[in-house]
Amino acid sequence: TAPVGAAHFNQFAQYGLIANLASVPLMGVLVMPSAVLAACLLPLGLDWIALWAMGLGLRWILAVSAWVADLDGARVLVSAPGPVVLPLLAFGALLIVLWRGGGRAVGVIPMGLAVWFWTGTARPVILISETASLVGVMTDQGRALNKPRGGGFVAQNWLENDGDAADQETAFARWPGAMSDESAIRLIEGKAAARHALKCEGAKVLVMTTDPETAPPAGLGCDVITPATLRATGALALYDSETGLRIIGAREITGERIWNSPHLRQ
Numbered sequence: 214t215a216p217v218g219a220a221h222f223n224q225f226a227q228y229g230l231i232a233n234l235a236s237v238p239l240m241g242v243l244v245m246p247s248a249v250l251a252a253c254l255l256p257l258g259l260d261w262i263a264l265w266a267m268g269l270g271l272r273w274i275l276a277v278s279a280w281v282a283d284l285d286g287a288r289v290l291v292s293a294p295g296p297v298v299l300p301l302l303a304f305g306a307l308l309i310v311l312w313r314g315g316g317r318a319v320g321v322i323p324m325g326l327a328v329w330f331w332t333g334t335a336r337p338v339i340l341i342s343e344t345a346s347l348v349g350v351m352t353d354q355g356r357a358l359n360k361p362r363g364g365g366f367v368a369q370n371w372l373e374n375d376g377d378a379a380d381q382e383t384a385f386a387r388w389p390g391a392m393s394d395e396s397a398i399r400l401i402e403g404k405a406a407a408r409h410a411l412k413c414e415g416a417k418v419l420v421m422t423t424d425p426e427t428a429p430p431a432g433l434g435c436d437v438i439t440p441a442t443l444r445a446t447g448a449l450a451l452y453d454s455e456t457g458l459r460i461i462g463a464r465e466i467t468g469e470r471i472w473n474s475p476h477l478r479q
Contacts, residue, residue, distance in 0.1 A: 216302050216327075223373040225289045232281040236274040243270035292376035294331040301327035336375055337450035339398055342367050343463065345422050345440050348400055350391035355379055357387035359400060367448075397451075397458060399435075411437065417458055418451065436460070 219225040226232075247267035251260040281287055301323045308320030340349040340356075347364035349356045349371050356375050358368055361382045368381040377384070392400070399416035401407060407423045413435035421439045429437040436458075438449065447463030 217299065219291050220294050220299055223291055223293060223376060225291055226281075226287065227289055228281045228284055228287050232277055236277045239270050239273055243267070244274070290373070290376045290378050291331075292334060292336060293374040294327075295334045298327045298331045298334070301330070335452060338453050338458070339418065339449075339451035340371055341420060341438060341443070341449040341451075343443050343448040345420055345438065345443055348398070348420055349384070350388075350398060351375075352387055352391050354387050354390065356384055357391035358384040359388055359402070361385035 215225060215229065244267055247263045247270065251263035251267065254260045254263055305320040305322065305324030305327065308323070309317045310320075311317075312320065336351060338351045342348070342364055346360070347367055348359045349368070351357075355377045356372060356379075358371075358381060360368075365381060368384065372379055372381075372384060391398075397417045399414055399419050401411075401419065401421045404423050407421055407425045411419065411425065411429050411433060413419055413433060417435050419429075419433070419435050419437045421437070424439050424441045443449070445464070447467070449463075450461045452459045452461070
Protein backbone atom coordinates (compact mmCIF):
# COMPACT_ATOMS: atom_id res chain seq x y z
CA THR A 214 0.00 0.00 0.00
CA ALA A 215 2.99 2.37 0.28
CA PRO A 216 2.97 3.36 -3.43
CA VAL A 217 -0.80 3.93 -3.29
CA GLY A 218 -0.43 6.20 -0.28
CA ALA A 219 2.49 8.03 -1.90
CA ALA A 220 0.53 8.57 -5.11
CA HIS A 221 -2.48 10.06 -3.33
CA PHE A 222 -0.79 11.98 -0.51
CA ASN A 223 2.49 12.87 -2.25
CA GLN A 224 4.63 11.55 0.57
CA PHE A 225 6.35 8.33 1.49
CA ALA A 226 6.81 7.24 5.11
CA GLN A 227 10.29 5.74 5.21
CA TYR A 228 9.87 4.25 8.68
CA GLY A 229 6.30 3.03 8.32
CA LEU A 230 7.42 -0.61 8.73
CA ILE A 231 9.06 0.22 12.08
CA ALA A 232 5.90 1.96 13.27
CA ASN A 233 3.70 -0.94 12.19
CA LEU A 234 5.89 -3.57 13.85
CA ALA A 235 5.83 -1.62 17.10
CA SER A 236 2.11 -0.84 17.18
CA VAL A 237 0.00 -3.20 15.05
CA PRO A 238 0.49 -6.31 17.27
CA LEU A 239 -0.76 -4.34 20.28
CA MET A 240 -3.79 -3.27 18.28
CA GLY A 241 -4.77 -6.91 17.76
CA VAL A 242 -3.79 -8.21 21.20
CA LEU A 243 -5.04 -5.40 23.45
CA VAL A 244 -6.96 -2.56 21.78
CA MET A 245 -9.54 -4.44 19.71
CA PRO A 246 -10.26 -7.17 22.31
CA SER A 247 -10.70 -4.42 24.91
CA ALA A 248 -13.21 -2.66 22.67
CA VAL A 249 -15.27 -5.86 22.36
CA LEU A 250 -15.01 -6.49 26.11
CA ALA A 251 -16.14 -2.93 26.84
CA ALA A 252 -19.28 -3.48 24.77
CA CYS A 253 -20.00 -6.70 26.70
CA LEU A 254 -19.45 -5.03 30.10
CA LEU A 255 -21.46 -1.93 29.24
CA PRO A 256 -24.82 -3.28 30.59
CA LEU A 257 -23.10 -3.99 33.92
CA GLY A 258 -21.53 -0.57 34.14
CA LEU A 259 -18.05 -2.09 34.12
CA ASP A 260 -17.02 -1.01 30.63
CA TRP A 261 -14.54 1.46 32.19
CA ILE A 262 -12.24 -1.44 33.06
CA ALA A 263 -11.89 -2.52 29.42
CA LEU A 264 -11.73 1.09 28.23
CA TRP A 265 -8.86 1.77 30.64
CA ALA A 266 -6.92 -1.16 29.16
CA MET A 267 -7.86 0.02 25.67
CA GLY A 268 -6.53 3.48 26.51
CA LEU A 269 -3.15 2.02 27.47
CA GLY A 270 -2.81 0.44 24.06
CA LEU A 271 -3.93 3.56 22.21
CA ARG A 272 -1.50 5.75 24.13
CA TRP A 273 1.33 3.40 23.17
CA ILE A 274 0.33 3.51 19.48
CA LEU A 275 0.14 7.31 19.52
CA ALA A 276 3.53 7.51 21.25
CA VAL A 277 5.07 5.26 18.59
CA SER A 278 3.61 7.35 15.78
CA ALA A 279 4.90 10.57 17.36
CA TRP A 280 8.38 9.07 17.86
CA VAL A 281 8.62 7.78 14.30
CA ALA A 282 7.29 11.04 12.83
CA ASP A 283 10.06 12.97 14.64
CA LEU A 284 12.87 10.84 13.17
CA ASP A 285 15.05 12.57 10.59
CA GLY A 286 13.88 11.76 7.08
CA ALA A 287 10.65 10.14 8.26
CA ARG A 288 8.76 11.75 5.39
CA VAL A 289 9.89 11.98 1.78
CA LEU A 290 7.83 14.10 -0.62
CA VAL A 291 7.12 12.69 -4.08
CA SER A 292 5.46 14.22 -7.12
CA ALA A 293 2.09 13.01 -8.35
CA PRO A 294 2.36 10.06 -10.80
CA GLY A 295 0.79 9.80 -14.23
CA PRO A 296 -2.45 7.85 -14.76
CA VAL A 297 -0.75 4.59 -15.84
CA VAL A 298 1.55 4.24 -12.82
CA LEU A 299 -0.78 2.73 -10.22
CA PRO A 300 -2.49 0.29 -12.64
CA LEU A 301 0.94 -0.98 -13.75
CA LEU A 302 2.10 -1.35 -10.16
CA ALA A 303 -1.05 -3.22 -9.21
CA PHE A 304 -0.82 -5.50 -12.26
CA GLY A 305 2.80 -6.38 -11.54
CA ALA A 306 2.12 -6.98 -7.85
CA LEU A 307 -0.82 -9.27 -8.66
CA LEU A 308 1.37 -11.30 -11.01
CA ILE A 309 3.97 -11.77 -8.27
CA VAL A 310 1.38 -12.69 -5.63
CA LEU A 311 -0.99 -14.89 -7.67
CA TRP A 312 1.21 -16.60 -10.26
CA ARG A 313 2.75 -19.89 -9.19
CA GLY A 314 6.33 -20.90 -9.85
CA GLY A 315 9.22 -18.89 -11.19
CA GLY A 316 7.06 -17.20 -13.79
CA ARG A 317 5.86 -14.80 -11.15
CA ALA A 318 9.10 -12.88 -11.59
CA VAL A 319 7.55 -11.46 -14.76
CA GLY A 320 5.59 -9.14 -12.49
CA VAL A 321 8.79 -7.21 -11.80
CA ILE A 322 8.69 -5.86 -15.38
CA PRO A 323 5.44 -3.84 -15.15
CA MET A 324 6.37 -2.71 -11.64
CA GLY A 325 9.73 -1.48 -12.91
CA LEU A 326 8.03 0.30 -15.80
CA ALA A 327 5.65 1.95 -13.35
CA VAL A 328 8.54 3.30 -11.28
CA TRP A 329 10.25 4.53 -14.47
CA PHE A 330 7.07 6.29 -15.64
CA TRP A 331 6.62 7.80 -12.17
CA THR A 332 10.09 9.33 -12.10
CA GLY A 333 9.55 10.71 -15.59
CA THR A 334 6.11 12.21 -14.98
CA ALA A 335 6.01 15.73 -16.38
CA ARG A 336 4.52 18.44 -14.24
CA PRO A 337 2.65 21.40 -15.79
CA VAL A 338 4.88 24.38 -16.54
CA ILE A 339 1.95 26.69 -15.80
CA LEU A 340 -1.13 26.19 -13.62
CA ILE A 341 -4.08 28.59 -13.58
CA SER A 342 -6.88 28.35 -11.02
CA GLU A 343 -10.50 28.32 -12.17
CA THR A 344 -10.93 32.01 -11.25
CA ALA A 345 -7.52 33.15 -12.63
CA SER A 346 -6.75 34.58 -9.19
CA LEU A 347 -3.89 32.13 -8.59
CA VAL A 348 -1.18 31.31 -11.13
CA GLY A 349 1.74 28.93 -10.67
CA VAL A 350 4.80 28.84 -12.93
CA MET A 351 7.46 26.14 -12.72
CA THR A 352 10.97 27.53 -12.23
CA ASP A 353 14.40 26.06 -11.49
CA GLN A 354 13.71 26.62 -7.77
CA GLY A 355 10.27 25.02 -7.89
CA ARG A 356 6.79 26.35 -8.59
CA ALA A 357 6.39 30.10 -8.20
CA LEU A 358 3.01 31.51 -7.14
CA ASN A 359 1.74 35.01 -7.85
CA LYS A 360 0.17 35.49 -4.39
CA PRO A 361 1.52 34.93 -0.85
CA ARG A 362 -1.97 34.37 0.51
CA GLY A 363 -5.40 33.50 -0.82
CA GLY A 364 -6.38 30.31 -2.59
CA GLY A 365 -4.42 28.42 0.05
CA PHE A 366 -6.07 25.05 -0.59
CA VAL A 367 -5.31 25.21 -4.32
CA ALA A 368 -1.75 26.43 -3.69
CA GLN A 369 -1.09 23.62 -1.20
CA ASN A 370 -2.35 20.98 -3.63
CA TRP A 371 -0.23 22.35 -6.47
CA LEU A 372 2.93 22.31 -4.36
CA GLU A 373 2.23 18.87 -2.90
CA ASN A 374 1.63 17.40 -6.35
CA ASP A 375 4.99 18.85 -7.39
CA GLY A 376 6.61 17.06 -4.42
CA ASP A 377 7.52 20.52 -3.09
CA ALA A 378 7.74 21.11 0.68
CA ALA A 379 7.53 24.91 0.33
CA ASP A 380 4.58 26.87 1.72
CA GLN A 381 2.69 29.49 -0.27
CA GLU A 382 4.76 32.44 0.96
CA THR A 383 8.00 30.67 0.01
CA ALA A 384 6.57 29.90 -3.42
CA PHE A 385 5.56 33.56 -3.79
CA ALA A 386 9.16 34.62 -3.12
CA ARG A 387 10.11 32.76 -6.33
CA TRP A 388 7.65 34.78 -8.42
CA PRO A 389 9.98 37.60 -9.60
CA GLY A 390 12.18 35.01 -11.33
CA ALA A 391 9.13 33.47 -13.02
CA MET A 392 8.22 36.78 -14.66
CA SER A 393 11.43 37.23 -16.64
CA ASP A 394 11.51 38.73 -20.13
CA GLU A 395 11.69 35.22 -21.60
CA SER A 396 8.68 33.98 -19.64
CA ALA A 397 5.99 32.11 -21.58
CA ILE A 398 3.29 33.82 -19.53
CA ARG A 399 2.29 37.41 -18.92
CA LEU A 400 0.00 38.17 -16.00
CA ILE A 401 -2.28 41.22 -15.92
CA GLU A 402 -3.76 41.75 -12.47
CA GLY A 403 -6.54 44.11 -11.47
CA LYS A 404 -9.27 46.07 -13.22
CA ALA A 405 -7.11 49.11 -13.93
CA ALA A 406 -4.51 47.09 -15.84
CA ALA A 407 -7.26 45.32 -17.79
CA ARG A 408 -8.38 48.66 -19.30
CA HIS A 409 -5.10 49.11 -21.17
CA ALA A 410 -4.48 47.80 -24.68
CA LEU A 411 -3.60 44.13 -24.58
CA LYS A 412 -0.08 43.19 -25.65
CA CYS A 413 1.61 39.79 -25.57
CA GLU A 414 5.12 41.24 -25.27
CA GLY A 415 6.66 37.95 -26.37
CA ALA A 416 4.60 35.75 -24.05
CA LYS A 417 2.70 32.75 -25.35
CA VAL A 418 -0.09 33.07 -22.79
CA LEU A 419 -1.74 36.23 -21.47
CA VAL A 420 -3.61 35.70 -18.20
CA MET A 421 -5.99 38.34 -16.85
CA THR A 422 -7.39 38.19 -13.33
CA THR A 423 -10.41 40.27 -14.38
CA ASP A 424 -12.41 40.23 -17.60
CA PRO A 425 -11.40 42.95 -20.10
CA GLU A 426 -13.93 45.63 -20.97
CA THR A 427 -13.55 44.82 -24.68
CA ALA A 428 -12.87 41.55 -26.47
CA PRO A 429 -9.18 40.83 -27.21
CA PRO A 430 -8.27 41.89 -30.76
CA ALA A 431 -7.85 39.22 -33.43
CA GLY A 432 -4.32 38.20 -34.29
CA LEU A 433 -2.94 39.21 -30.91
CA GLY A 434 -0.32 36.47 -31.13
CA CYS A 435 -0.92 34.72 -27.82
CA ASP A 436 -3.66 32.84 -25.97
CA VAL A 437 -5.74 35.13 -23.74
CA ILE A 438 -7.13 33.52 -20.60
CA THR A 439 -9.69 35.40 -18.52
CA PRO A 440 -12.21 34.48 -15.81
CA ALA A 441 -14.84 34.29 -18.58
CA THR A 442 -12.89 31.70 -20.58
CA LEU A 443 -12.11 29.75 -17.42
CA ARG A 444 -15.79 29.45 -16.60
CA ALA A 445 -16.06 27.29 -19.71
CA THR A 446 -12.81 25.33 -19.36
CA GLY A 447 -12.26 25.14 -15.62
CA ALA A 448 -8.76 25.38 -14.17
CA LEU A 449 -5.95 24.98 -16.70
CA ALA A 450 -2.69 23.08 -16.80
CA LEU A 451 -0.15 23.96 -19.49
CA TYR A 452 2.53 21.45 -20.52
CA ASP A 453 5.58 21.83 -22.72
CA SER A 454 5.34 19.91 -25.99
CA GLU A 455 7.16 19.75 -29.31
CA THR A 456 4.55 22.00 -30.91
CA GLY A 457 4.43 24.54 -28.07
CA LEU A 458 2.33 24.75 -24.95
CA ARG A 459 -0.36 22.09 -24.63
CA ILE A 460 -3.36 23.35 -22.65
CA ILE A 461 -5.57 20.94 -20.70
CA GLY A 462 -8.73 22.17 -18.97
CA ALA A 463 -10.35 20.59 -15.96
CA ARG A 464 -13.56 20.13 -17.98
CA GLU A 465 -11.70 17.87 -20.41
CA ILE A 466 -10.95 15.49 -17.56
CA THR A 467 -14.10 15.71 -15.45
CA GLY A 468 -16.62 16.30 -18.22
CA GLU A 469 -19.74 18.38 -17.75
CA ARG A 470 -21.52 18.23 -14.41
CA ILE A 471 -24.66 19.99 -13.25
CA TRP A 472 -22.58 22.32 -11.07
CA ASN A 473 -20.04 23.29 -13.76
CA SER A 474 -21.95 23.24 -17.05
CA PRO A 475 -22.13 26.86 -18.34
CA HIS A 476 -25.39 26.47 -20.25
CA LEU A 477 -27.08 24.76 -17.29
CA ARG A 478 -25.96 27.53 -14.95
CA GLN A 479 -27.55 30.07 -17.27
